[in-house]
Amino acid sequence: MVTVEYESVKKAYGETIAIEDIDLEVDDGEFTILLGPSGCGKTTTLRCLAGLTEPTSGTITLDGHDVTNVHPKNRNIAMVFQNFALYPHMTVRENIGYPLKVADVGKEERENRIEQVAETLEIPELLDRDIANLSGGQQQRVALGRAIIRRPAVFLMDEPLANLDAKLKISMRSRIKVLQREMDITTLYVTHDQEEAMSLGDKLVVMDKGHIQQIGTPDEVYHQPVNQFVAGFIGSPSMNFVEVSHSDGQIQAENAPEDFDVTLDDAVVKRYSGTDEMTLGVRPQYFSIHTEETANAVEAEVEVTEPQGDEQIVEVAAGDVSLTVVAPSTIDTTRGDTVWLTLEDELVHGFDPETGDRIGDPEEMVATTRASSSAGSQS
Amino acid sequence: MATDTDSETVTPDVAQFSTDTSSREEALLWVDDHLKWLMTIPAVLILFSLTFYPLLRALQFSTQSYLPTGTVFVGVENYVQLLSDGAFLNSLVVTAKFVGIAVGVEFILGFAMALVLNKKIKVRGLWQTLILIPMILSPTVIGLIWRLMYAPNGLLDFIAAPLTGGANVGWISETSVALYSVILTDIWQWTPLVVLVLFAGLQSVPDDISEAAVMDGASRRQRFMHITLPYLKSLIVLILIIRLVDALRVFAKVFILTRGGPSDATNVISMEMYRTAFRFNNFGEASAMAVSLLVLVLILAMSFVNIANVEFGS
Numbered sequence: 001m002v003t004v005e006y007e008s009v010k011k012a013y014g015e016t017i018a019i020e021d022i023d024l025e026v027d028d029g030e031f032t033i034l035l036g037p038s039g040c041g042k043t044t045t046l047r048c049l050a051g052l053t054e055p056t057s058g059t060i061t062l063d064g065h066d067v068t069n070v071h072p073k074n075r076n077i078a079m080v081f082q083n084f085a086l087y088p089h090m091t092v093r094e095n096i097g098y099p100l101k102v103a104d105v106g107k108e109e110r111e112n113r114i115e116q117v118a119e120t121l122e123i124p125e126l127l128d129r130d131i132a133n134l135s136g137g138q139q140q141r142v143a144l145g146r147a148i149i150r151r152p153a154v155f156l157m158d159e160p161l162a163n164l165d166a167k168l169k170i171s172m173r174s175r176i177k178v179l180q181r182e183m184d185i186t187t188l189y190v191t192h193d194q195e196e197a198m199s200l201g202d203k204l205v206v207m208d209k210g211h212i213q214q215i216g217t218p219d220e221v222y223h224q225p226v227n228q229f230v231a232g233f234i235g236s237p238s239m240n241f242v243e244v245s246h247s248d249g250q251i252q253a254e255n256a257p258e259d260f261d262v263t264l265d266d267a268v269v270k271r272y273s274g275t276d277e278m279t280l281g282v283r284p285q286y287f288s289i290h291t292e293e294t295a296n297a298v299e300a301e302v303e304v305t306e307p308q309g310d311e312q313i314v315e316v317a318a319g320d321v322s323l324t325v326v327a328p329s330t331i332d333t334t335r336g337d338t339v340w341l342t343l344e345d346e347l348v349h350g351f352d353p354e355t356g357d358r359i360g361d362p363e364e365m366v367a368t369t370r371a372s373s374s375a376g377s378q379s
Numbered sequence: 380m381a382t383d384t385d386s387e388t389v390t391p392d393v394a395q396f397s398t399d400t401s402s403r404e405e406a407l408l409w410v411d412d413h414l415k416w417l418m419t420i421p422a423v424l425i426l427f428s429l430t431f432y433p434l435l436r437a438l439q440f441s442t443q444s445y446l447p448t449g450t451v452f453v454g455v456e457n458y459v460q461l462l463s464d465g466a467f468l469n470s471l472v473v474t475a476k477f478v479g480i481a482v483g484v485e486f487i488l489g490f491a492m493a494l495v496l497n498k499k500i501k502v503r504g505l506w507q508t509l510i511l512i513p514m515i516l517s518p519t520v521i522g523l524i525w526r527l528m529y530a531p532n533g534l535l536d537f538i539a540a541p542l543t544g545g546a547n548v549g550w551i552s553e554t555s556v557a558l559y560s561v562i563l564t565d566i567w568q569w570t571p572l573v574v575l576v577l578f579a580g581l582q583s584v585p586d587d588i589s590e591a592a593v594m595d596g597a598s599r600r601q602r603f604m605h606i607t608l609p610y611l612k613s614l615i616v617l618i619l620i621i622r623l624v625d626a627l628r629v630f631a632k633v634f635i636l637t638r639g640g641p642s643d644a645t646n647v648i649s650m651e652m653y654r655t656a657f658r659f660n661n662f663g664e665a666s667a668m669a670v671s672l673l674v675l676v677l678i679l680a681m682s683f684v685n686i687a688n689v690e691f692g693s
Contacts, residue, residue: 052590073596085591089609098605099595146595 002063002153002186003028004049009058011044018044019210022058026203029184031177033201035191037233041210042190046156049188050079062153078152082159084143086131092118093127096145103150117145120179137168144176148183155180155187161196173199194234198222206230228279228356231349237284237313237324243353244280246272251280256319260298265345271360272350278359281349284326289314290340291333297340298323302333316341434673440666457667467668469643470651476558477647478626481565485622486615488566489573496574497581507578514571522635525564526551529636551637554644561636561645565629573618580614581607616687620680627676648672 004026011018019041026032034042047053049060051072059068067075078099086095093114094101100110118124121141126134134142140160147155160176161169177200180187191197197204198218206213206221206229214226225231231239243254249269253260254277264272272278290297300316300323307329314325316339325341333339350359410417441457443450461467492510496503513521528534529550536547550560584607592602608615630649633639639646639654646654648668656665 050594052593072593073598077594079591079594081587081591083585083587085585085587087588087591087606087609089612098592098597102592102595102597102601102605146591150596 004154004186004188005061005064006045006049007059007061009045009048009055009060011041011048011053012056017210019048019207021211022048024205024212024215026186026188028186030202031180031187031189031200032203032205033189033191033197034205034207035194035197035201035233036207036213038192040207042192042205042207043158044210045207046079046158046188046190049154050077050156051075076150076153077156078147078150078154079156079158080143080147080160082162084139084163086139086142086146088131090131091127092123092129092131092134092142095131095142096127096149098146099150113149114145117149120148121145136164137172140164140172144179148179148185151183152185155183155185157187157189159190159192161191161193169196176200195236198234206233208233224358225281225349226358228281228351228358231281231351231358235283237326239281239283239349240287240323241351242280242282242321242323243277245277246275253318253321256321259300259318260321262296262298262343262345264343264348268345268348275350275359277353279351279353279356281351282323282343283347284313284324286344286347287323287325287327287341288344289325289327289331289333290342291331291337292340294340294342297342299338299340302335302337302339305334314339437666437669440662441670442663444663445660453663457663458671460664461667461671464664466643466646466654467648467651470646470648473558473643473645474627474629474647477562477565477629477645478623480559481562481569482619482622482626484562484566485570485573486619489570489618490577492570492574493577493581496578510571510574512571513568514575516568518568518631519635521564521568522632525560525567526636529560551645552641554641557637557641557644561633564632564636565626568632569622569625573622576614576618577611580611584610612687616683620683623679623683624676627672627679 004024006022006024009022010020012020022041022045024032024045034045036042044053048055051067051070055068059066061067062075087098090098096117097110097114100113105113114127115124118127121144123138123141123145126138126142131139131142140163143160157176161172164172173196189197189200201218203215204218204221205215208229214221214230216224221230221234225234228241232241242260244251244260245254245257246252249264249266251260251262251264293299298318300318302314302316303322304315306313306315310329312327312329312331314327314333316323316325318341323341327333351357352359442452442454444453444456496506496510500506516524530536531547531549531552533550535550536543539548548556551557588610589602589606592606597605628649629647630653633645633647633650634653637645639650649672652665652668652672655661655668
């Protein structure tokens with residue numbers, strides 16, 4: 001039963017601010033993902049909780065106890081590092097058992113627990129091997145074993161899958177998720193891979209430039225991004241952003257008023273009443289592509305098509321505006337073709353061009369969420 | 380089609396080339412094949428003349444007795460002689476003391492200094508440079524500097540005055556003190572090397588491994604014993620062997636500071652060897668000492684590597 005709480009945590013290195021105003025609550029047993037581009041401060045945030053980095057100000061509490069100045073070894077937190085950080089001169093058995101050894105756990109119990117952990121991770125046959133002779137995936141399991149053997153209160157993982165190949169990543173991903181569910185340990189997990197974050201987390205904490213941008217479930221950050229950064233960072237391919245002018249539901253791209261000129265649905269228009277200029281955000285999945293002239297559509301020329309199997313990514317240009325569209329592979333189009341794009345207008349987002357904040361409050365986005373959830377499951 | 384014609388034209392060409400090779404070309408081909416070996420010949424010759432030739436000559440000398448009329452083969456007599464040579468046996472004891480104390484203190488002090496340097500201390504670069512100065516001076520210069528400092532009423536007497544009440548210690552003239560003075564000079568000269576090597580080793584311990592140990596709950600002492608020491612193991616053995624071998628052969632420092640005196644108190648093996656050879660003109664016994672020292676050094680170094688079970692370069 002462990003909750004984690006950050007209260008206005010800040011870490012600065014001289015003039016450089018690594019993280020600032022970090023306020024975050026992690027519930028007991030929750031799988032929380034710290035997500036953001038490199039240099040956004042997610043690892044610093046994690047290290048502050050581990051105790052490896054001392055915050056400049058703010059407090060961190062574990063179950064209500066202030067641990068900000070408690071030595072890492074007294075926090076009962078285990079951590080998995082990006083390059084596994086296994087002890088190269090020890091065998092697998094010694095590596096996994098090390099936390100128990102330094103805690104003076106008797107040899108017999110230690111052996112039993114090492115065997116148990118090895119069973120859980122399906123590596124009993126590796127126990128007496130040297131670390132140097134293990135593959136990346138095997139090393140990863142040993143690192144996990146070393147972290148879970150102590151039954152820590154909190155589990156920290158710093159990009160634990162970053163050094164694995166794509167296929168192994170996916171299988172280790174589900175293993176980690178199952179392990180976390182079974183052990184029911186409060187977990188903080190750092191990654192820059194949004195796909196990994198979406199598939200693992202109960203809660204996503206999206207960070208940029210040392211600040212938390214948004215905290216929410218994977219669905220929330222995907223469908224209700226609070227600002228342009230979150231909208232652009234989550235989702236693959238990235239959301240299209242177009243500077244547009246708006247009057248009475250009429251939307252025109254500023255760089256291509258003739259090609260990009262559409263009328264939005266009344267229900268959607270309400271959200272943007274009183275906004276003359278905004279950044280329109282449309283996910284590539286929420287354009288429909290037509291090869292024949294269609295009413296209320298954006299006219300564009302195909303620049304590149306990238307087949308992906310059952311779908312294709314189509315890069316188009318509407319005047320000076322470049323757009324990315326995900327289309328079914330059944331649509332036959334090639335470079336130089338003229339196509340027409342219609343918007344699923346209830347799924348578009350509007351952002352303030354100055355601040356990047358979302359226009360329209362989440363209440364009004366409810367319809368969007370429902371609609372998009374179904375759209376999401378279709379794609 | 381194109382590839383077919385290509386292969387038809389190429390194959391006969393190759394055959395022609397290999398059958399038409401003249402003897403000159405054959406010689407060139409041979410040189411080409413063996414060039415890598417030919418290139419090493421000068422180096423091998425130099426190495427042989429500078430290392431193996433003197434070694435073989437020393438072996439030969441050690442079996443001969445030098446008389447005004449010429450040399451006589453005496454077999455192992457010189458070696459037997461050594462066993463009852465009081466000066467030689469004394470030099471063994473003196474050398475053992477010198478090596479034991481000097482290398483021991485250099486290692487412990489050097490390790491401690493490396494650990495301090497490894498902390499995030501201010502102006503580390505300056506400290507590193509200062510520490511290295513003794514190492515880059517020549518042994519002769521060091522001997523002269525320290526002889527001045529050890530001189531009666533010299534710097535060290537001045538420093539020690541509060542303890543000695545102003546009386547001269549006789550740093551290198553007092554039998555009971557002289558060896559320790561020579562050892563102090565050696566420590567001053569060679570601790571930097573230990574610092575340098577072990578500091579480099581400490582720097583190579585990956586941060587995340589130390590951090591993993593912190594997260595695993597290891598105390599500072601446990602981290603040192605379980606992580607740092609195993610990481611440094613091969614470097615520790617390396618530096619101990621380097622220092623041990625070097626300390627066993629110490630000569631210049633002793634020669635400049637004390638010439639082995641007073642009354643043999645600092646008469647290390649090399650000093651005794653030098654005296655036997657060049658003062659008593661007994662090249663046979665001196666060579667026997669040299670060969671014995673070589674064997675001793677070899678045995679020590681090899682057993683060290685074995686005890687530590689270290690594989691270099693792995």
